[in-house]
Amino acid sequence: MTMQDETTVSAVISILVENESGVLARVIGLFSGRGYNIESLTVAPVEQSRHQSRINIVTSGTPQVIEQIKAQVGRLVPVYRVANLTQVGPHVAREMALVKVVSSGEARTEALRIAEAFRARAVDTTATSFVFELTGATEKLDSFIDLMRPLGLAEVSRTGVAAIIRGPRTI
Amino acid sequence: MNATPNLNDLKPNTRDHGADIVLSGAEVLLRVLVEQGVDVIFGYPGGAVLPIYDALFKQNAVRHILVRHEQAAVHAAEAYARSTGKVGVVLVTSGPGATNAVTGLVDALMDSIPVVCFTGQVGVPLIGTDAFQEADTTGITRQATKHNYLVRKPADLARVAHEAFHIARSGRPGPVVVDLPKNISVGPAPYAPASRAPHPSYRPRTEPEREAVVRAVAAMKRARRPLFYTGGGIINAGPQASEALGRLVRKTGFPCTSTLMGLGAYPTTDRHFLGMLGMHGTYEANLATHGCDVLVALGARFDDRVTGRLDAFSPDSFKIHADIEPSQINKIVQVDVPIVGDAGRVIEMMLEEWDRQDGAPDPAALGQWWQQIDAWRGIRSLHFDQDRTPSAIIRPQHAVRRLYELAMETGRDTFVSTEVGQHQMWAAQHFQFDRPNRWLTSGGLGTMGYGLPAAVGAQVAHPDALVIDIAGEASTLMNIQELGTIAQYRLPVKLFILNNQYMGMVRQWQELLHGSRYSESYSAALPDFIRLAESFHAKGMRATCVGELDDVIRAMLAEPGAVVADICVAQDENCYPMIPSGAAHNQMLLGPEQEGEVKVSAEGRMLV
Numbered sequence: 001m002t003m004q005d006e007t008t009v010s011a012v013i014s015i016l017v018e019n020e021s022g023v024l025a026r027v028i029g030l031f032s033g034r035g036y037n038i039e040s041l042t043v044a045p046v047e048q049s050r051h052q053s054r055i056n057i058v059t060s061g062t063p064q065v066i067e068q069i070k071a072q073v074g075r076l077v078p079v080y081r082v083a084n085l086t087q088v089g090p091h092v093a094r095e096m097a098l099v100k101v102v103s104s105g106e107a108r109t110e111a112l113r114i115a116e117a118f119r120a121r122a123v124d125t126t127a128t129s130f131v132f133e134l135t136g137a138t139e140k141l142d143s144f145i146d147l148m149r150p151l152g153l154a155e156v157s158r159t160g161v162a163a164i165i166r167g168p169r170t171i
Numbered sequence: 172m173n174a175t176p177n178l179n180d181l182k183p184n185t186r187d188h189g190a191d192i193v194l195s196g197a198e199v200l201l202r203v204l205v206e207q208g209v210d211v212i213f214g215y216p217g218g219a220v221l222p223i224y225d226a227l228f229k230q231n232a233v234r235h236i237l238v239r240h241e242q243a244a245v246h247a248a249e250a251y252a253r254s255t256g257k258v259g260v261v262l263v264t265s266g267p268g269a270t271n272a273v274t275g276l277v278d279a280l281m282d283s284i285p286v287v288c289f290t291g292q293v294g295v296p297l298i299g300t301d302a303f304q305e306a307d308t309t310g311i312t313r314q315a316t317k318h319n320y321l322v323r324k325p326a327d328l329a330r331v332a333h334e335a336f337h338i339a340r341s342g343r344p345g346p347v348v349v350d351l352p353k354n355i356s357v358g359p360a361p362y363a364p365a366s367r368a369p370h371p372s373y374r375p376r377t378e379p380e381r382e383a384v385v386r387a388v389a390a391m392k393r394a395r396r397p398l399f400y401t402g403g404g405i406i407n408a409g410p411q412a413s414e415a416l417g418r419l420v421r422k423t424g425f426p427c428t429s430t431l432m433g434l435g436a437y438p439t440t441d442r443h444f445l446g447m448l449g450m451h452g453t454y455e456a457n458l459a460t461h462g463c464d465v466l467v468a469l470g471a472r473f474d475d476r477v478t479g480r481l482d483a484f485s486p487d488s489f490k491i492h493a494d495i496e497p498s499q500i501n502k503i504v505q506v507d508v509p510i511v512g513d514a515g516r517v518i519e520m521m522l523e524e525w526d527r528q529d530g531a532p533d534p535a536a537l538g539q540w541w542q543q544i545d546a547w548r549g550i551r552s553l554h555f556d557q558d559r560t561p562s563a564i565i566r567p568q569h570a571v572r573r574l575y576e577l578a579m580e581t582g583r584d585t586f587v588s589t590e591v592g593q594h595q596m597w598a599a600q601h602f603q604f605d606r607p608n609r610w611l612t613s614g615g616l617g618t619m620g621y622g623l624p625a626a627v628g629a630q631v632a633h634p635d636a637l638v639i640d641i642a643g644e645a646s647t648l649m650n651i652q653e654l655g656t657i658a659q660y661r662l663p664v665k666l667f668i669l670n671n672q673y674m675g676m677v678r679q680w681q682e683l684l685h686g687s688r689y690s691e692s693y694s695a696a697l698p699d700f701i702r703l704a705e706s707f708h709a710k711g712m713r714a715t716c717v718g719e720l721d722d723v724i725r726a727m728l729a730e731p732g733a734v735v736a737d738i739c740v741a742q743d744e745n746c747y748p749m750i751p752s753g754a755a756h757n758q759m760l761l762g763p764e765q766e767g768e769v770k771v772s773a774e775g776r777m778l779v
């Protein structure tokens with residue numbers, strides 16, 4: 001009997017679906033019904049003319065579970081294609097965050113300085129607050145938010161990951 | 172004639188191909204049913220489906236069977252599908268009509284039965300307003316179906332209805348719900364014939380990869396202790412798949428075991444057949460599964476009732492797994508050769524490859540393997556002692572055996588449905604099935620109350636056949652109202668109740684795991700089944716001792732109408748052999764004398 005690998009890995013699953021009502025509920029219901037994790041999720045139409053949407057889900061589990069997720073999602077009738085980008089190979093995974101920092105004096109200057117280092121843009125500025133817009137890998141956003149915490153971090157809004165394979169290949 | 176066209180006028184013809192003939196939505200639906208070859212539907216009317224019932228009233232092409240509860244409509248449609256190979260069709264109203272059908276839908280989902288269920292819905296403008304008899308049917312049934320639809324536009328109706336049939340019957344079959352708002356069935360809608368174009372996103376694979384089959388057959392040729400493990404997928408692949416399985420088993424000379432759902436795919440009376448495997452499978456089937464060196468799983472899914480303790484499941488075997496559904500492969504058990512495809516096609520390709528590839532399994536090794544299997548058979552794990560004194564208490568296994576033997580004497584085509592519990596396992600162990608599609612049982616979901624409506628569905632599909640529901644007194648009371656349906660359509664169904672006055676399987680587990688504290692498992696205040704039968708215009712019979720059993724069975728089989736036979740059996744009988752939960756295949760209990768020895772592990776107690 002083949003030994004099962006029990007180590008948990010993270011994976012980015014990209015799903016191309018028919019853009020019809022209830023399709024997101026189908027995918028999410030499958031994850032919750034079968035006890036799979038969803039760490040983040042993005043969904044938006046990508047082919048207006050062909051009514052297709054793309055769902056990107058960051059999940060984690062043993063390699064066997066990740067394989068099951070792919071197969072189970074593939075069963076859904078409105079799913080065109082499903083790919084585990086982590087398995088396919090090099091890919092770009094990015095998300096965007098809007099980060100509100102409320103502070104003054106030294107902390108305010110320091111927040112602005114760190115934002116510059118991270119190439120975050122101040123998209124809204126008042127005398128007591130900034131809203132920074134930041135795009136990048138999940139870890140980069142995490143560390144920016146960590147650095148803002150002592151500097152008056154008030155609110156965060158994140159998009160979840162959008163991902164795509166590097167090079168000419170497509171899913 | 173009235174102004175509404177009757178269905179003969181509605182039959183699709185080539186001249187209007189593609190042309191939009193405007194009918195009401197209800198008429199469009201009926202026309203789709205006719206085009207899909209539907210001759211009978213099971214249903215129950217209500218406000219939201221009145222326009223469809225009105226259209227039904229005005230035609231003769233589609234017969235409607237009025238059940239007494241919507242759950243029963245789905246079970247009847249499942250049995251109709253299982254016994255004919257066609258899609259079963261259900262029509263129920265919105266709200267409670269739809270929610271009552273949910274158990275049947277999940278049952279069909281778990282056992283891969285093709286069913287299309289049309290549910291009424293409040294009109295589109297009322298959706299989301301908590302209208303009378305409104306329920307979010309597509310939301311509720313999303314995880315209960317293979318796919319579901321809400322028809323929001325009249326223009327979608329015909330396409331969606333056709334597509335529902337395609338999805339229900341193709342790939343791994345399953346239930347599909349089509350939710351029809353009342354304004355869609357009342358208003359005008361265009362008809363369109365079924366599209367020949369492939370579905371844009373749904374394309375199940377049925378043709379296996381040759382390379383995988385080549386590897387599988389190479390392993391089978393090297394096998395010294397091989398075993399076929401067959402499941403319901405072979406039944407779903409059609410009678411020709413069962414026929415091909417017969418040729419494959421004879422050609423290879425390998426032993427064959429089957430899951431509960433697969434019974435009948437290979438003749439259970441043949442010497443190559445080892446009996447069912449799993450929790451209540453035979454000693455030889457389970458020991459062979461444990462000891463084999465090549466395991467060939469065909470249309471089976473390694474259910475927990477089959478595998479027992481996973482880390483001890485068939486530990487030394489090279490595993491080949493053929494299934495039409497890629498998600499079933501490596502789901503529970505990691506396999507060496509996965510094959511995705513229709514079971515019938517896989518078997519045919521295996522037969523071709525067996526002839527093409529050189530060599531054959533070592534005959535001496537195969538002979539030794541059969542010797543070993545015959546030694547296990549010598550244990551006679553299904554054996555029981557029945558005291559033949561006329562006044563002796565009837566053992567339930569004896570009742571099933573005699574029912575089988577006397578039913579065979581009639582020479583009639585026989586269909587057996589069951590409820591869920593001990594009687595179901597005794598029926599699986601002691602009734603024999605030499606042909607597919609004759610065994611109707613709720614395997615995956617284990618739905619008590621399945622058997623009587625299933626018998627309705629099978630009898631409607633096969634009016635001249637002998638249809639028997641082998642039941643327990645507790646299960647059958649869950650859908651006993653279907654005696655009304657049986658009476659209305661004069662269905663000669665035989666309800667054969669093994670009455671032990673307990674929820675027997677619950678009681679058996681309470682003995683095994685909970686110190687024989689029979690918490691709520693006694694069937695108190697039972698009805699008098701004879702008078703119950705009579706009040707539903709059926710014949711009631713009772714056997715209370717061995718001396719009466721054969722006469723009652725003979726009388727039941729001779730009776731031209733419906734019968735309820737109350738067979739009073741030993742109350743304390745338990746179902747053996749048994750693999751206790753959390754145990755391995757080679758740790759079977761053969762009888763109650765071993766019960767004291769069993770120590771169910773802490774993990775085992777957590778399992779169902």
